[in-house]
Amino acid sequence: MHLLFATSIVPDGALASGYEIANAAIIGALRRAGARVTVLGFAWPGKPVADPGNTIVLGAVDVRTESASTLQKLAWLAKAMLSGLTFSSVKLRAVSDETVRAAIERAGPFDGYVLNSVQFAGAFQALFGDRPSIFVAHNVEYASAGENAAAASDIVQRLLFRREARLLRRLEERLCGRARFVFTLAEEDRAALGVASEERSAVLPLVTSPAPSQPQRPRRIDCDAALIGTWTWQPNRIGLDWFLEKVAPRLRSDFRIRIAGSLPSGMAATHPGIVFVDRVPDARAFVRSAAVIPLISTAGSGVQLKTVETFELGLPSVATSHSLRGIDHRPANCVVTDDPAAFAAALEAAAADVHDVDGGAFHKRQIEALDAAVARGLVRLGAVGKEAFA
DSSP states (O other): OEEEEEEEEOOOSOOOSHHHHHHHHHHHHHHHTTOEEEEEEEEOTTOOOSOGGGEEEEEEOOOOTTTSOHHHHHHHHHHHHHHTOOHHHHTTTTSOHHHHHHHHHHTOSOSEEEEESHHHHHHTGGGSOSSOEEEEESSOHHHHHHHHHHHOSSHHHHHHHHHHHHHHHHHHHHHHHHOSEEEESSHHHHHHTTOOSTTTEEEOOOOSSSSOOOOOSSOOOOEEEEEESOTTSHHHHHHHHHIIIIIGGGSOTTOOEEEESOOOTTOOOOSTTEEEEEOOSOHHHHHHTEEEEEEOOOSOSSOOHHHHHHHHHTOOEEEOGGGGTTOSOOOTTEEEOOOHHHHHHHHHHHHHSOOOOOOHHHHHHHHHHHHHHHHHHHHHHTSSOGGGGO
16 A cells, blocks of 8 residues: 655654644554555755655745745735635645656555645645545644634735635635545544544544653753744634733743743733743753643644643643643643633642643553544545455
């Protein structure tokens, strides 16, 4: 069984974002099921390819809007308007259909496509109809774009996000309609995409590493709470704004909070205990240095991989209900509340009495469920016989 995994950015092994962590988990599960997986897509500029023997690179692109020049953003916008593509897909139109078609042919005989999220599949829609496909919906992109429109601070942004939402809804409908099976990362996303039937879709419970984390006790705690993420991504930014505006003012003034990751320009906080630390060399060491982890998602779809990682590490947490989407089990040291005052009180209580748990059982449960869901999808794809998974 040979699958072509078509994605916007090929793995470089760094696992620097939730998208990359999810891709590694999904590719790993496909290979554990016995599939040969060839990855097709673009590389980050200057980044090595993690598995060059099983990867076809179309070139190097930087698709990050926040780091692009004004001229580049205007060029992407103009191209999107003229082509009718989404803003996210037009960034990948750095090569022609003919170039991608030739790369597909170089992959050799294969049984089907795994279309990983909407960006790459949306950029080259005409090229993936010759074989059966599985569509991996990391998020309900049209819903996220709609939330971004509602949260936008100016009319131009609001109109652009609304356009993106309209185009993404049609694109996701097409990709789901053509696919033999759809993988989502959260249960509620199956209904939102219109594929809630057991014959049409399954949820992929994810892990952030193939092996369970080994507990490190005692931990050295350097701050009360730590948050890390790509805060330039709008759904993450909405959650961070909620935390800074609604929760942080209710925390005592000496409560120490460190916030790491890519930040929008001009980001500031009024709470005296908050420190922005930009990027950190070791994300796991960073979160382990905190007494408690705030899980603050309030928008978006898919799964919050920072929640998964926190549970795998066995760290105490306080979570919004939205942060638990896609997760069937939460450990005893996770408090769930959407009320800002209760959230702040729970953070202070957890930091005052740190209680770690063993995350190995959570990791084992996630891996077993992930492998079972992938096996179901491969049966539906038709790439192998059902007897292979009996």
